[in-house]
Amino acid sequence: MSTRFEPGDRVAVRRSYPPGHIRTPHYVRGKVGVVERLCGIFGNPEELAYGRNGLPAQPLYRVRFRQDQVWPGYAGAAGDTIDIEIYEHWLEPA
Amino acid sequence: MHDGHAHPHEAPPEPDGPLSDYQLMEIAVRELLVEKGVLTADEIRQAIEAMDARSPAQGARVVARAWIDPAYKRRLLANGTAACEELGIDMGTVKLVVVENTADAHNVIVCTLCSCYPRALLGLPPDWYKSRAYRARTVREPRAVLREFGTEIPDSVAVRVHDSTADMRYLVLPARPVGTQGWSEEKLAALVTRDSMIGVALPRPA
Numbered sequence: 287m288s289t290r291f292e293p294g295d296r297v298a299v300r301r302s303y304p305p306g307h308i309r310t311p312h313y314v315r316g317k318v319g320v321v322e323r324l325c326g327i328f329g330n331p332e333e334l335a336y337g338r339n340g341l342p343a344q345p346l347y348r349v350r351f352r353q354d355q356v357w358p359g360y361a362g363a364a365g366d367t368i369d370i371e372i373y374e375h376w377l378e379p380a
Numbered sequence: 381m382h383d384g385h386a387h388p389h390e391a392p393p394e395p396d397g398p399l400s401d402y403q404l405m406e407i408a409v410r411e412l413l414v415e416k417g418v419l420t421a422d423e424i425r426q427a428i429e430a431m432d433a434r435s436p437a438q439g440a441r442v443v444a445r446a447w448i449d450p451a452y453k454r455r456l457l458a459n460g461t462a463a464c465e466e467l468g469i470d471m472g473t474v475k476l477v478v479v480e481n482t483a484d485a486h487n488v489i490v491c492t493l494c495s496c497y498p499r500a501l502l503g504l505p506p507d508w509y510k511s512r513a514y515r516a517r518t519v520r521e522p523r524a525v526l527r528e529f530g531t532e533i534p535d536s537v538a539v540r541v542h543d544s545t546a547d548m549r550y551l552v553l554p555a556r557p558v559g560t561q562g563w564s565e566e567k568l569a570a571l572v573t574r575d576s577m578i579g580v581a582l583p584r585p586a
Contacts, residue, residue, distance in 0.1 A: 309545050311492055313519065326475065328547045346546050348477070353522075353541075362523045365484075365538035371546035 307335030439501035440572035488579030559586035
């Protein structure tokens with residue numbers, strides 16, 4: 287399977303709020319980060335949660351965000367980051 | 381039950397209070413599984429015993445080996461699961477990512493969605509790790525949470541939070557304490573605490 291993104295790519299998390307079992311936290315929806323690594327290809331948890339087979343499998347990436355861009359009024363250092371695993375179908379180029 | 385320390389965890393439920401719906405469900409499913417011959421009560425007890433027996437000792441071995449052997453450390457950071465299996469640790473289907481503390485960065489692990497934790501390396505997670513308070517606050521204000529654990533990270537060091545939202549599990553590789561040159565792996569492993577591998581504390585000093 288070919289993957290859409292590579293480490294170093296800037297990506298935006300889709301600003302979408304579908305129902306069901308979603309592993310993309312609300313706090314990063316609509317935020318922009320950088321791909322840190324490809325974790326692998328995994329069955330889609332949004333389907334697996336309902337007893338379906340999770341296919342087609344989706345590439346999963348670790349995406350790094352600056353904390354001061356995720357949280358309004360973040361009270362920490364400018365270099366602080368948060369890394370989150372996000373499935374490819376939740377990401378768009380930024 | 382808890383004195384006034386500002387520890388981010390919830391009070392545990394009263395042990396003799398009414399059972400919650402989930403507790404009732406667990407008892408019902410477990411009793412049905414035994415009644416229908418799917419499992420025996422002893423098999424269930426053995427599985428609990430095996431889970432309780434695991435401890436952070438396995439994680440400490442991995443850290444001590446990485447401190448002593450730079451080539452092992454590189455392999456560990458590239459593929460955590462394979463490097464643990466090199467030491468004979470059965471990781472099952474777990475995909476492990478190891479993140480390294482350096483002079484520039486301090487890492488801390490959380491699972492906001494549930495309580496994902498590298499049980500094969502660290503045993504059972506502490507109650508505070510599973511609490512809503514830890515899971516909500518560590519992503520939002522990690523330095524304040526670390527401070528409540530007695531860990532102060534200067535602003536010149538970046539705090540990197542890792543939210544294990546999907547299929548990976550995480551282990552922090554703490555920085556090797558100063559003054560440990562020439563120490564054996566066993567002596568080094570004794571400095572590595574569970575909390576330092578979660579990232580809320582530093583390892584024991586030499």
